[in-house]
Amino acid sequence: MTLEQQQLVLKKLVIPFLSRPTTDSGCVYNSNSSVDWLQKNLGPFSVLVSLRDLLEFNTDFSPLSVLEVLSPKQTAELVVLPLPGLPGKAVIINTVFDYLSMSPKERKLPEFLYYLVRLSEEMMLPCDSFKTIFERLYQALPSVPPEMEPVIQAIIDNLMQTAPADCLPMNMKCPITPANVSRVCEGNASDSLQSYLATSNTANVPCNFSLEEYACASLTNFTAEHLVSLLKCKLPGNSSHSKETWKVLLTKLTSVLDQALDMFSNMSKPVIGPAVSQALDVIGEIRVNRLTDDQLRDSDVIRKWFSGRLRLFLPSASGGFLHCLSTKNLSCDTYQQ
Numbered sequence: 001m002t003l004e005q006q007q008l009v010l011k012k013l014v015i016p017f018l019s020r021p022t023t024d025s026g027c028v029y030n031s032n033s034s035v036d037w038l039q040k041n042l043g044p045f046s047v048l049v050s051l052r053d054l055l056e057f058n059t060d061f062s063p064l065s066v067l068e069v070l071s072p073k074q075t076a077e078l079v080v081l082p083l084p085g086l087p088g089k090a091v092i093i094n095t096v097f098d099y100l101s102m103s104p105k106e107r108k109l110p111e112f113l114y115y116l117v118r119l120s121e122e123m124m125l126p127c128d129s130f131k132t133i134f135e136r137l138y139q140a141l142p143s144v145p146p147e148m149e150p151v152i153q154a155i156i157d158n159l160m161q162t163a164p165a166d167c168l169p170m171n172m173k174c175p176i177t178p179a180n181v182s183r184v185c186e187g188n189a190s191d192s193l194q195s196y197l198a199t200s201n202t203a204n205v206p207c208n209f210s211l212e213e214y215a216c217a218s219l220t221n222f223t224a225e226h227l228v229s230l231l232k233c234k235l236p237g238n239s240s241h242s243k244e245t246w247k248v249l250l251t252k253l254t255s256v257l258d259q260a261l262d263m264f265s266n267m268s269k270p271v272i273g274p275a276v277s278q279a280l281d282v283i284g285e286i287r288v289n290r291l292t293d294d295q296l297r298d299s300d301v302i303r304k305w306f307s308g309r310l311r312l313f314l315p316s317a318s319g320g321f322l323h324c325l326s327t328k329n330l331s332c333d334t335y336q337q
Contacts, residue, residue: 006048014045018057034062038069047071051078059085064092067099072108075100076115079133080123089129097136104144113155120162127167133159134169141244142178146212150241150278157319165323174289174324177282179247185216193217207233211240211275215249224259231264233273240275246282254286261309272312277321280313284321293329302334 001009018027018041031037037058038046046054051074054061063070063078063086070078077083079093086092100109116133125133137156141149160168190213196206197217203225205214214230234240250257261283264272273279288305295301306314 006045009045014042015049015053018042034058034060034066035069037061038066047074050074052081052083055083055085064095067096068107072111073115075112076119079116079129080119080125089126090132093129093132093136097140101136101140101143104140104148109140109144110148110151113151117155117158117162120159125163125167127164130159130163130167131169134163138175142180142183146184146242146245147238149244150238153241153243153278153281153318153320160319160323168323174285174327175320177243177247177285179244179251181216181248184212184242184245184248188212188216190214190217197221204229205233207235209235210237211235211242211245211249212237215245215252219252222253222256224256224263227253227256227260228263231260231273231276231279235273235275240273241278243278243281246275246278247285250279250282250286257283257287258309265308265311267312276313276316277318280310280316281318281321283310283313284324288328289324291328296329297331297334299333299337302330302337306337 027037027041031040038054041057042049046069048071051063051070054063054074063074063083067075075096078086079089079096096112100107100112104110134156137152137159141152144152188210190209193206193209193213194217196209197219203223205226214235253260288310291301291305
């Protein structure tokens with residue numbers, strides 16, 4: 001049955017029948033649980049009905065007890081919409097994230113987050129809800145599969161554009177990306193890359209190795225020139241957009257990072273890879289966030305960083321990077337730089 005046919009069945013049969021003004025409106029009495037009621041009365045059509053309609057059909061319906069059969073959109077509605085007869089939003093948000101975080105891929109966490117952003121753009125969430133959601137998203141980062149980390153980071157950036165500034169949790173002003181080397185490097189052998197680097201005498205590095213392979217290699221003789229070459233690469237796989245993997249790599253290469261950034265700033269038209277936003281976020285953490293108050297108010301220091309070393313990265317700055325920067329103790333002079 002096509003989606004159009006399913007919608008027709010819902011509109012012409014299911015919804016009118018369950019909306020009848022009878023003593024057993026919604027056919028509730030012969031069901032012993034919310035899951036049982038869904039299966040008996042809506043079956044496969046249940047995921048196409050809004051959560052608000054489900055609660056109108058059955059005022060005893062408990063969405064939190066049937067998370068396993070709700071669609072990602074319905075789950076997002078549960079978090080965002082003001083629905084009657086349910087626990088407080090903090091309970092709902094935490095219960096939903098607890099459930100989805102247990103198996104984020106199978107339980108469709110990315111799809112849920114997509115609808116969460118869409119709905120939050122249509123209906124402003126209370127501040128407390130925004131804060132709880134941000135906290136749960138940051139808690140999820142260390143445990144989700146690496147390829148899902150960029151998705152969550154993008155969702156955080158999107159929600160930051162929607163949420164009022166005073167709705168961001170205090171500990172989110174300049175969040176710290178976790179950098180668990182064991183997690184990033186588990187199952188990622190770098191032997192081939194290691195062999196190549198040991199025998200190569202060129203300043204260019206190959207772009208056909210993944211970011212994990214670079215992050216997990218020893219990189220003993222990795223130079224600033226090598227890092228410049230790597231930053232230009234379009235690396236294979238989704239991991240190139242993983243902030244955690246960039247954090248592992250750039251922390252390992254901290255001794256040549258400033259020199260590499262200086263080399264970048266002196267290039268007239270350098271090509272830079274697509275993961276520039278994630279790389280900048282990490283550079284912000286391990287460099288900009290460590291500038292002292294005196295340095296933040298020193299025009300020469302700020303000019304060196306923002307008109308020089310970071311100049312080519314700034315057009316791709318994330319909302320998180322910009323928000324963190326807005327909390328810094330800049331002077332008017334350094335702000336104007």
